[in-house]
Amino acid sequence: MIDYRNASRRWLAGMLMTACVAFSAYAQDSAPSVSQMNEEQIHQLSYNDLLQLSLEDLLTVANRFGMSADEILEYFLNKDIVAASKKSEKTMEAPMSSTVISKEQIEHSGATNIPEALRLAPGVIVREKTPGNYDVHLRGYDNVPSNNIMTYSENQLTLLMIDNRPVYSHTFGGTFWEMLPVEVSDVERIEIVRGPSSALYGPNAVTGAINIITKRATDKKVAVNFDNALGNNNSHLANIATSFGVGNKLLARVSGNYQWNGRFNNDFYTFYDSQYHTQEFLETTLDPEDITKRTVLKENASAREPNVRRAGEKYGANVALTYPASDKINFTLMAGAQKSAVLTSMLGNRWAPLSTRESQTQYIDLHADIHGFQAQINYNTGVNEYEKLVHGFKCDIDVINASLEYDYTIHNLTLRPGVSFQKANYNDMPYVNVDLHDGYMNADCEMSTKAASLRADYTAFGKWRLIGALRWDQYNIPDVNHFTYQFMTSFKINDNHLLRASYSRANRGPFITDTYSNYTWYKIPNVFHIYYMGNKNLKLPVMDMMEVGYRVKPVKYIQADFELYRTEMNDFSWFTDDSLQYTGKTFPDPAMLAWINYHNFDLKVIQSGFSANIQVAINKNLTMDLHGSIQQTELKDFFPVTTFAMIQQLQADAMVSPYKKAAYTIDPSTFVDQSHEATPSFYGGASINYVLRDKWNLNTSIYHYGKQTFAMNRESTVIDAKTLVNLKVSYNFAKQNKVFINIRNLLGDDSNEFAFADKIGTKFFAGVQLQF
């Protein structure tokens, strides 16, 4: 049968491509002057081009791109980073473990989306769950706690921001990458800070923070960028952006993005027999635990998730307006929207671990820099349905963030006091039956934080830098104050050697489900009901880190960065089965009831690791990068019993005394110390980029992770080591207009990268990238 939706989309894409090629050929008739070029175009001017420039154009190049060839090398190796200490500085000088991924690196690498681009940085573990849909962890801490539901495989410990706007989800804690309204084509650079940094960024920057800095219009000339790639499995990626000036000072950039990612599988893993099966099998095979035999393994899946070939689909649109009122006053207003659907690991505990998540959100974000004051206020709103297959996981979201900071410099001391406020509302009432408690919250729940912070940065003798950051957060629920801090020091031996050390503490913030859950899971309706109850008095998880680092430029075209770290984390919280009761009642009253509550645990997780990153820029045509992390994660006082074993124990205990509630007692003598196998002990990557005759760009990149064991309550599985090799070759056929082929996972290892998820095979893309 012909898939008319795909066919028509391909026709549309083909027509768009043809139109753009024709338009760009027309546009080539007039060569742009340097002032019309973007940074990348300037970057690609050959030496001969520079010799032929007019004096005016040469000045433009010098002023926009630095003055010397050495600075061109510096541009590749030693990029500017703000995230590392909230002050613009060179990566060589940054006091924390940090990496900048530039837009050029992303484009050359062929990364098709933002999480995939993170594989270019050290310390980031990236697994593809289903094509185009990723699990991202900074330095690990994944699958803590083990032996529970899939929710706990999500990364709840890294703060993701777009232009300093937190996009962390407070419902289940973590980041839903497909819900980002921006795509790789919108990215100016990605700044990654590894290690606890909530004193600088606020709650949830526990294993680190990732800040995506987006592109802005840089001049008034009208410019249009378009790229379009078609791939196997009907995958399709398209981005368009235009920038222009309005009036005397206002600059605008408007962009749109679209992705459709196809699956390699037709089937889905099921815990029923630990095999992959078709949707049809899942819809007809009965749940073996359902004593009434009235439900099936994946009920109504084809009605709710109609396309088994689709891994994900997303649309995004963004506007960025910049208004430099004067040298000291600058405003930026951004707004955008996204609509997405992705097949991903379920949060709950069903027979088939994959389900569709849908989202539609909008945001508005205002930045104002006024005489040293930096103010930011943003609002994000929309609807998220976390599991399309299961009723009760859809809610409206409204999140407001506001912050005000001020830079005050006296000689070698910079002080940056700040205040911030965050309020997040999650309301599932419009979508659930509140009386039946069939939604996860059945209420409009609010989380808010007020915070005050101070950062001090002092440089002594031009070489020794001392930075202290303190932050005090007051949460509405739990009603606690948290004090986090970060102390960093660096010693610049000379321009080519820098030693640094840091000690920091960060905490995760509370989130909606562990605080406000009030859910009745009608596991077998009118027979077995399970109550999930949140806890408003949970202690918040806290991480401490000690780290030392060394950066070196042994020769001017090599920069190397080494970091040695030890982190310790405690006050984890998760839910467990508390009690169970046989009621002795008959239909329609349930015969069995169970209660699941959220608790803190004594578990302590200790991680030691070493990361290295070596960047080489032999010249602007040949750049290389190599990075790797070796680490060991240990669990102390770990309770090694699965939640399934707990509920079976409760069922047995309840049988002994029917009609009485049997309670599960966690016995500390059963705690064990063990190595945590869910985080690979080695992961890293490498890339080489080569520009040939100013026309061809060849890029190959490798990403590797070691073997891991993922343990959840139904079963555990081994994820074998995997090496991904990618190759992108582009040809510049006219000015900045390119055709390219992009092959992801060239070696063809189609093993699944995430537990119980899809096979990830070789993806082929061919496309065009046009500028006019």
Add this chain to the structure above:
Amino acid sequence: MKRLMMLVMVLVTISVGASAQKEKFKALFIYNFTKNVDWPAQLKNNQFVIGVIGNSQMAAELQTIALTQKVGNLPIKVVNSASPDELEFCHLVFLSSSKTAQLPNLLGKLSGKQTLVITDGKNLATKGSAISFIQDGDKLKFEISRRNIEKQGLKSSSALANLGILVD
């Protein structure tokens, strides 16, 4: 794994021919200035001579430009010198920042000789040089003295005056 190693080796092999890029923008500017200054016809004989005092790297970079470029129709000759005494027959002399102290001596030697004197440092155009590079934060700028250019018997384009920082 074998396929992976092969791929890496192929790419590394391709890259071996690439050489390190060492040119500097200042050399590009100096070459560019020659397009914006007019020398008297009698000096347009067989070659255009650029003298460099105190900066052998700059001389090497100008030499690289000389391999492929001409000033008007004249091939470029670069003379690397330690003192002003050897540079009396140059069309253009670049005095490096470390040798700024020699500026009065240089100007004395080149008086009336139709030589464009370029220096590297602030306020040097007011002290007799025709053009002087200055670093303003991240930006490379240049001061220009039309009076000093004319004093040497040369003419400059309006672009040079418009794009530089005019000191007179």
